[in-house]
Amino acid sequence: MRLLLTTSKGIEDLASAEVSSLLDRIGVPFRVEEKPLGVEGRVLVEMGEAYYTDEKGRKRELSVATYLNERSRLLHRVIVEVASDRFEGISEDEPEKALRRIEDFVSDLPLERYVKTSESFAVRPFRKGEHRITSLDISKTVGKAIFDRLSRFGTPRVNLDHPAVIFRAELVGDAFFLGIDTTGDSSLHKRPWRVYNHPAHLKASIANALIELAKLEGGSFIDPFCGSGTIPIELALRGYGGRITCLEKYRKHLRGAEMNALAAGVHEGIDFILGDATRLSEYIDKVDFAVSNLPYGLKIGRKSMIPGLYSEFFSELAKVLEKRGVFITTEKRAIEKAIAKNGFETKHHRLIGHGGLMVHTYVIE
Numbered sequence: 001m002r003l004l005l006t007t008s009k010g011i012e013d014l015a016s017a018e019v020s021s022l023l024d025r026i027g028v029p030f031r032v033e034e035k036p037l038g039v040e041g042r043v044l045v046e047m048g049e050a051y052y053t054d055e056k057g058r059k060r061e062l063s064v065a066t067y068l069n070e071r072s073r074l075l076h077r078v079i080v081e082v083a084s085d086r087f088e089g090i091s092e093d094e095p096e097k098a099l100r101r102i103e104d105f106v107s108d109l110p111l112e113r114y115v116k117t118s119e120s121f122a123v124r125p126f127r128k129g130e131h132r133i134t135s136l137d138i139s140k141t142v143g144k145a146i147f148d149r150l151s152r153f154g155t156p157r158v159n160l161d162h163p164a165v166i167f168r169a170e171l172v173g174d175a176f177f178l179g180i181d182t183t184g185d186s187s188l189h190k191r192p193w194r195v196y197n198h199p200a201h202l203k204a205s206i207a208n209a210l211i212e213l214a215k216l217e218g219g220s221f222i223d224p225f226c227g228s229g230t231i232p233i234e235l236a237l238r239g240y241g242g243r244i245t246c247l248e249k250y251r252k253h254l255r256g257a258e259m260n261a262l263a264a265g266v267h268e269g270i271d272f273i274l275g276d277a278t279r280l281s282e283y284i285d286k287v288d289f290a291v292s293n294l295p296y297g298l299k300i301g302r303k304s305m306i307p308g309l310y311s312e313f314f315s316e317l318a319k320v321l322e323k324r325g326v327f328i329t330t331e332k333r334a335i336e337k338a339i340a341k342n343g344f345e346t347k348h349h350r351l352i353g354h355g356g357l358m359v360h361t362y363v364i365e
């Protein structure tokens with residue numbers, strides 16, 4: 001079986017390491033490939049069957065897709081691959097030709113193995129790159145091909161709102177992919193604990209990627225611009241043993257973070273402080289790790305305030321940080337200046353896709 005796993009761009013290596021560690025635990029042989037067909041934000045896993053022994057000693061099949069949906073912190077979707085291929089030159093194809101190529105490809109697939117005639121289905125499309133067709137064209141064409149194929153075996157049922165089986169059809173550049181989306185319509189990064197919706201919240205999958213990059217070894221932890229608490233909450237949910245602090249300047253967001261932590265069942269494990277990160281040393285003497293999604297110009301109103309804010313914050317951080325910090329921001333120039341001016345060294349830099357942008361991420365010591 002092959003599973004296509006989706007995540008944010010730029011964290012495929014971390015998602016692949018997480019999936020490998022989860023699959024090692026259930027003893028299934030597997031192979032992981034980052035960016036299959038060159039597609040970013042995707043990881044492909046090819047594996048054998050997984051089994052477990054039930055209470056009566058019988059060998060039972062284990063659904064790896066369900067296991068990954070339940071246990072992963074970095075994935076967005078778990079999709080069982082039906083088929084994938086490269087459609088050379090599809091970007092330049094006339095719309096009719098491009099859609100015919102997709103329809104011919106899908107019609108030949110043994111789709112009846114994936115949907116029972118009693119089950120309804122829908123197609124959810126995803127398209128990225130230069131094409132002369134839209135995602136709506138793709139969903140209509142793939143939907144028709146699936147319908148025609150299934151009609152040979154019974155009367156297919158389409159239900160666009162509440163389908164029993166969700167087909168996912170992706171066209172990214174010239175890579176086409178068809179699969180069964182086992183995650184459903186709500187991506188895994190939309191956590192059920194999010195009862196307060198901060199306007200600039202971080203995806204939970206990226207919060208976990210930052211936590212991975214911080215290589216925490218126990219000890220105290222702070223998110224000095226914690227907003228609705230995504231990073232501290234995700235860390236607490238991982239069972240982190242050290243003290244976790246969530247610092248935020250605005251009462252509304254801090255209350256929101258507390259509500260989220262209550263919903264997540266981790267309120268007891270986090271200290272919430274209403275305060276200004278540019279006066280960090282007034283609240284804490286020292287801290288081992290700091291991980292944060294810094295305020296970006298667009299979100300806090302005046303972009304001209306950013307260099308000053310970062311400069312003051314990093315100078316405070318230099319007084320208290322003992323081990324490592326991880327920061328994500330769009331403001332490359334301001335953060336690099338503040339890092340260098342305050343005696344920190346950048347140990348790692350990468351770009352991560354967030355909110356349609358590639359955002360800079362720094363690991364500093």
Ligand SMILES: C[S@@+](CC[C@H](N)C(=O)[O-])C[C@H]1O[C@@H](n2cnc3c(N)ncnc32)[C@H](O)[C@@H]1O
Pocket residue numbers: 198200201202203224225226227228229230231247248249250253275276277278293294295296299300
């Ligand atoms: C990008 S948001 C963080 C979002 C957060 N990671 C989440 O997922 O909800 C930045 C936060 O920093 C807060 N902030 C801005 N200036 C601050 C300061 N001087 N001290 C502390 N927090 C500040 C903003 O109110 C905002 O909530």
